[in-house]
Amino acid sequence: MDFHVNKERGDSFRPDFHRFVLLFGHSFSERIKFWSELELEHALVEGGEESGEVALEQAYLDFLIKPWLNVRAGMLLTPLGIINERHEPPSFNGVERPFVDTLIIPSTWREFGLGLTGDLGRGFRYRAYLVSSLDASRFDAEQGITEGLTAGFDASFRNPAKTARLEFAGIRKLTLGASLYTGHAGFNTAGINPRVTIGEFDGRYSFRRLDLRGLFANTWISRAAELNRSLERQTGVNPNVGRQLRGYYLEPAFHLLPRRWRHDAILFGRYEKYNTQHRMPEGFAPLPQFDRSSWVTGVTYKPHADVAIKFDYVFNRNKSSVVRPIDGINLGLGWWF
Numbered sequence: 282m283d284f285h286v287n288k289e290r291g292d293s294f295r296p297d298f299h300r301f302v303l304l305f306g307h308s309f310s311e312r313i314k315f316w317s318e319l320e321l322e323h324a325l326v327e328g329g330e331e332s333g334e335v336a337l338e339q340a341y342l343d344f345l346i347k348p349w350l351n352v353r354a355g356m357l358l359t360p361l362g363i364i365n366e367r368h369e370p371p372s373f374n375g376v377e378r379p380f381v382d383t384l385i386i387p388s389t390w391r392e393f394g395l396g397l398t399g400d401l402g403r404g405f406r407y408r409a410y411l412v413s414s415l416d417a418s419r420f421d422a423e424q425g426i427t428e429g430l431t432a433g434f435d436a437s438f439r440n441p442a443k444t445a446r447l448e449f450a451g452i453r454k455l456t457l458g459a460s461l462y463t464g465h466a467g468f469n470t471a472g473i474n475p476r477v478t479i480g481e482f483d484g485r486y487s488f489r490r491l492d493l494r495g496l497f498a499n500t501w502i503s504r505a506a507e508l509n510r511s512l513e514r515q516t517g518v519n520p521n522v523g524r525q526l527r528g529y530y531l532e533p534a535f536h537l538l539p540r541r542w543r544h545d546a547i548l549f550g551r552y553e554k555y556n557t558q559h560r561m562p563e564g565f566a567p568l569p570q571f572d573r574s575s576w577v578t579g580v581t582y583k584p585h586a587d588v589a590i591k592f593d594y595v596f597n598r599n600k601s602s603v604v605r606p607i608d609g610i611n612l613g614l615g616w617w618f
Contacts, residue, residue, distance in 0.1 A: 282298075282300065282301050282302070282370075282615060282616050282617070283298075283299045283300040283301075283370050283613065283614075283615045284296075284297070284298050284299065284613065284614040284615070285297050285299045285376055285377070285611065285612070285613050286611070286612040286613070287376075287377075287609060287610075287611050287612075288609060288610045288611075289607045289608070289609045290607050290608045290609065291607070297323060297324075298323065298324040299322065299323065300320055300321070300322055301320070301321045301324070302318050302319065302320045302321075302338065303318070303319045303320075304316070304317065304318050305317045305318075305319070311345070312344065312345045312346070313342065313343070313344055313345070314342070314343045314345070315340075315341070315342050315343075316339065316340070316341060316343070317337070317339060317340035317341075317356075318337075318338035318339050318340075319335070319336075319337060319338070320335070320336045320337075320338050321333060321334075321335055322334045322335075322336065336432065337356055337391075337433065338356075338358070338389055338391055339355070339356050339357060339358050339391055340355050340356045341353050341354060341355030341356060341357055342354055342355055343398075347399070348399060348400045348402075349399040349400060349401050349402070350397060350399050351397065351398045351399055352395070352396075352397060353395065353396055353397070353398050353408075353410070354394070354395035354396075355393075355394075355395075356391055356392070356393060356394075356433050357391060357392060357393075357394045357395075357396075357410055357412060358389065358390065358391050359390040359391065359392060359410075359412060359444055359462065360408040360410070360444060360445070360446035360460055361386045361390065361444065361446065361460040361462055361479060361481060361498075362382055362386045362458075362460060362481055362483055362496055362498065363382070363458070363483050363485065363494065363496055364378050364379065364382040364386075364388055365382065365386060365387075365388050365389060365390050368388060368389055369615070369617045370589050370591070370613065370615020370616070370617070371583065371586070371587055371588065371589040371615060371616065371617060374532065374534055374547060374549040374551070374579070374581050374591070374593075375549070375551065375577050375579060375581075375591065375593050375611075376579075376591045376592075376593055376611035376612065376613035377611060377613075379496075379530055379532075379551065379553060379577075380528070380530075380553050380555050380573070380575055381496060381498060381528035381529060381530050381553050381555050382496070383427070384424055384425055384427060384526075384528065384555055384557060385425065385479075385498045385499075385500060385526050385527065385528035385555055385557075386479065386481060386498050386528075387426065387427040387430055390430055391432055391433065392412035392413040392430075392431065392432075392433065392436065392442075393412065393413040393433050393436055393438060394410040394411055394412030394413065394441070395410065395411060396408065396409050396410030396411055396412075397409050397410075403451050404449050404450045404451020404452070405447065405448070405449055405451070406447075406448050406450070407445065407446065407447050407448070408445065408446050409443075409444070409445040409446075410443075410444050410445070411441040411442070411443060412441060412442050412443075412444055412464075413431060413433070413436035413437060413438050413441065413442070414431075414436065414437045414438070414439075414440060414441065414442055414464055414465060414466055414468055415429040415430065415431070415442070415464065415466035415477055416429045416430075416431055416437075416466060416468065416469050417429060417466035417467050417469070417470050417473075417475050417477075417502075417508055418469040418470050418512065418515075419469075420466075420502070420508070420520060420522045421520045421521075421522065422520060422521040422522060422523070422557060422558060422568060422571055423557060423571060424557065425500065425522075425523070425526045425557040426466075426477060426500065426502070426526070429466060437468035437469075439468060440464065440465045440468070440474075441464065442462060442463065442464020442465070442477075443461075443462070443463055443464060444460070444461065444462040444463075444464075445460070445461055446458060446459070446460040446461075447459055447460075454486060454487040454488070455484070455485070455486045455487075456484065456485045456486075457482075457483070457484045458482065458483045458484070459480075459481070459482040459483075460479070460480070460481050460482075460483075461478075461479070461480055462477070462478065462479040463476065463477070463478040463479075464476065464477060465477075470508065470511055470512070472511065473504055473507050473508055473511050474504075475502055475503050475504040475505065475507075475508050476501075476502075476503040476504075477500065477501070477502055477503075478500070478501045478503075479498065479499070479500045479501075480498070480499055481496060481497060481498035481499070482496070482497055483495065483496040483497070484496075490535055490536040490537075491533065491534070491535055491536075492532075492533070492534040492535075492536070492547075492549075493531075493532070493533055493534075494531075494532050494534075495529070495530060495531040495532065496529060496530055497528075497529040498527070498528050498529070499525065499526070499527045499559075500525065500526040500527070501524065501525055502522060502523065502524050502525070502526075503524070505522050505523065505524040505561075505562040505565075506524075506562035506563060506564055506565060508520075508522055509521060509522055509562065509565060519565075521558070521561075521565055521568065523557060523558035523559060523560060523561050523562075523567065524560050524561060524562045525559045525560035526555075526556065526557045526558070526559055527555070527556055527559040528553065528554060528555030528556065529553070529554055529555075530551055530552060530553040530554070531551070531552055532549060532550065532551035532552075533549065533550060534547050534548065534549035534550075534581075535547065535548050535549070543585075544582070544583055544584045544585065545582070545583040545586075546580060546581070546582045546583070547580065547581040547582075547583070548579075548580055549578065549579060549580075549581065550576065550577070550578040551575075551576070551577040551578070552574070552575075552576055553574060553575045553576075553577070554573075554574045555573055555574070555575075556571060556572045556573065557571045558571045558572065559572075568601070569599060569600035569601040569602075569604075570599045570600070570601035570603075570604040570606075571599070572599055572600040572601075573597065573598065573599045573600075573606065574597075574598045574599070575595055575596065575597050575598070576595070576596040577593050577594075577595050577596075578593060578594055578596075579591065579592045579593025579594060579611075580592050580593075587616055587617050587618055588615075588616040589613070589614070589615045589616070590613070590614055591611070591612065591613035591614070591615065592610075592611070592612055592613075593610075593611050594608070594609070594610055594611075595608060595609045595610075595611065596608050597609070
């Protein structure tokens with residue numbers, strides 16, 4: 282559950298019960314298990330009006346064969362980055378999810394798919410899936426590939442994408458990860474079938490009262506010039522999609538209260554750099570307002586390990602001298618059980 286109060290500079294406070302997620306699971310046997318998440322966004326769904334939505338975040342079967350080899354099939358969270366698979370409010374600092382984990386690696390990214398999971402021993406574990414394709418007809422300059430997520434609706438599995446993640450957690454309080462995604466996205470763009478490739482690596486480390494986490498991600502879109510021209514002919518608007526998107530962030534956080542206390546207060550700061558037009562195809566110019574950076578600083582208070590009360594202030598910047606970004610204040614309350 283995730284309740285937010287957001288305020289941009291010059292605007293009033295806007296409360297929003299952003300997410301209410303129900304998890305259902307069932308064990309058919311010791312070797313066949315079902316897991317799912319059903320999400321209600323923005324507290325209300327009304328027909329014919331833009332309000333909330335009900336979405337199936339994930340729903341899959343696990344067929345457990347060996348510790349190092351298991352089969353998973355259904356609606357799957359794409360195993361990219363830190364946040365996409367583990368996006369519950371108490372698991373990260375800041376009211377909103379990081380910008381890089383929203384614009385460069387879309388969140389929450391789920392697709393129909395099937396694949397393998399397992400623990401390889403010595404701290405290594407993996408996920409490797411075939412998943413339904415992105416829709417390149419909905420790519421744009423500001424949000425990159427984010428609007429191209431099908432979320433399992435009217436999706437295509439004709440040319441399934443491939444995605445995999447390898448993690449290392451063999452050293453206490455250290456987790457390292459690397460992820461890859463590659464697949465064609467042209468099932469809705471006749472005559473052109475661009476390939477989207479995403480590579481990222483990330484790390485999390487704790488030393489005494491200090492936590493560190495960081496991530497770097499790069500997205501490549503092939504035939505971006507042809508895609509822009511094709512979509513402009515169809516819609517009359519040039520989406521100006523870049524051929525490369527890039528983002529990274531670094532976040533140090535410090536636990537303020539003694540370990541013997543049952544509650545915790547975490548002071549954090551996060552610097553993010555993200556550009557949805559990092560490289561442009563020949564003949565297309567980048568817009569400086571999409572070369573962005575943000576400083577997010579705030580406090581997470583946990584009266585219980587599964588309950589988080591959050592406050593942060595966001596300083597937004599970009600390279601444009603005309604379109605200026607707006608800073609913001611965010612308050613949040615999140616919990617899980």
